[in-house]
């Protein structure tokens with residue numbers, strides 16, 4: 001593999017970090033990341049990368065111009081490459097059959113068609129995007145339409161398991177690398193070539209190979225299991241609030257059981273990100289298409305609980321603020337879907353903000369990495385709030401102290417470390433009283449906040465007494481009958 005060439009189509013959260021790390025770990029491999037979005041490519045070639053990810057800057061800056069390139073000349077790079085990674089977006093369909101459930105494969109298909117149209121030599125085409133089972137067969141079919149019968153295309157499935165916020169470490173030290181391919185001589189040879197790339201830095205026993213369909217399904221299964229764990233602990237948090245149990249204690253107790261394990265047991269305001277909901281819905285749709293309705297319903301419930309948790313949190317805020325938030329200023333700490341990323345896709349903050357805006361609250365939103373432009377754009381979506389509502393009710397602040405000035409309440413929606421170490425006495429002094437904190441991530445020191453004078457409410461445990469946060473049914477949030485007069 002002395003001078004292998006990789007072309008990665010899609011310079012997003014997956015394509016960018018994944019192929020930057022390949023370039024870093026394989027100095028003898030030339031990696032070019034291409035995209036139709038010229039602004040994104042220009043940003044990758046600038047000092048201000050288009051995505052924030054710890055350590056990414058250093059890697060890109062050390063490899064760029066040596067064996068790592070960013071380009072919009074897609075056809076040329078397809079032609080030059082031995083390996084082509086397809087890392088484009090596969091969002092939930094917003095139209096037609098499967099609307100709101102199925103993955104939209106139009107971008108993947110466009111890549112396959114482009115490769116078929118321009119390739120003049122053998123290629124190994126790698127599905128990096130998350131796709132439904134059997135997508136590789138469609139890609140293979142499209143590639144086969146290339147008129148040059150001498151060209152051999154092999155399609156491999158190589159799903160990505162990185163988590164945003166820890167992407168670089170996940171890529172350098174993966175739990176496993178998964179490669180699926182065709183069980184034929186050419187298929188096995190292609191698998192081996194990709195294994196050889198990863199074997200430059202990943203221990204061989206962590207590179208697992210299997211048939212294409214198992215590999216494609218494993219990615220959906222992994223995200224479904226991860227999302228299910230979050231919904232399980234969140235479902236338990238509601239039981240804790242209703243009983244006086246503490247979800248952190250329950251998580252600790254069950255997590256010490258080696259059969260269960262202690263990861264992903266943190267109760268919260270719900271999962272976000274571009275993948276979990278999309279991939280679970282994709283799985284649900286797949287099950288429905290396979291005439292497995294009970295299995296579909298089982299996984300659908302993971303999404304239902306997530307939506308319930310977001311609503312329950314917002315409902316708790318409204319209940320505690322004496323059943324009306326109209327005209328009240330509420331500070332939202334965190335807009336990214338998790339800490340250490342600027343990505344807001346499907347962030348729970350968006351939904352909490354929506355429910356509060358629906359009730360007429362004024363929001364002051366503060367996030368260390370998300371721009372005002374992004375916040376306004378996310379909230380101005382037709383399913384969230386009108387542009388007029390956002391203009392009238394939403395302000396953004398980079399300084400958390402200014403964000404809290406004259407607020408009635410703070411809602412912590414993202415677990416940024418920066419929120420843990422603020423001077424909460426100073427914040428308390430500039431807020432309206434009673435001053436509330438709703439800790440949707442369980443990151444703050446509740447005893448200290450209570451001693452300062454805050455009314456503290458946290459998911460899955462009772463901190464301050466005498467409020468209506470507990471026993472709250474999120475389903476009733478928008479129902480007038482759920483109102484209780486103070």
Ligand code: NAI
Nearest residue numbers: 010011012013014035036037088089090107110129130160
């Ligand atoms: P993204 O939206 O950040 O990036 C996708 C890029 O592909 C965009 O820049 C877009 O302009 C480009 N693109 C679309 N069609 C194109 C075409 N025909 N030619 C050239 N470029 C094109 O998406 P992200 O987050 O990187 O996700 C990519 C895939 O990886 C998705 O299938 C996702 O489910 C999967 N994935 C995402 C993870 C994440 O943490 N974001 C983790 C693991 C998998």
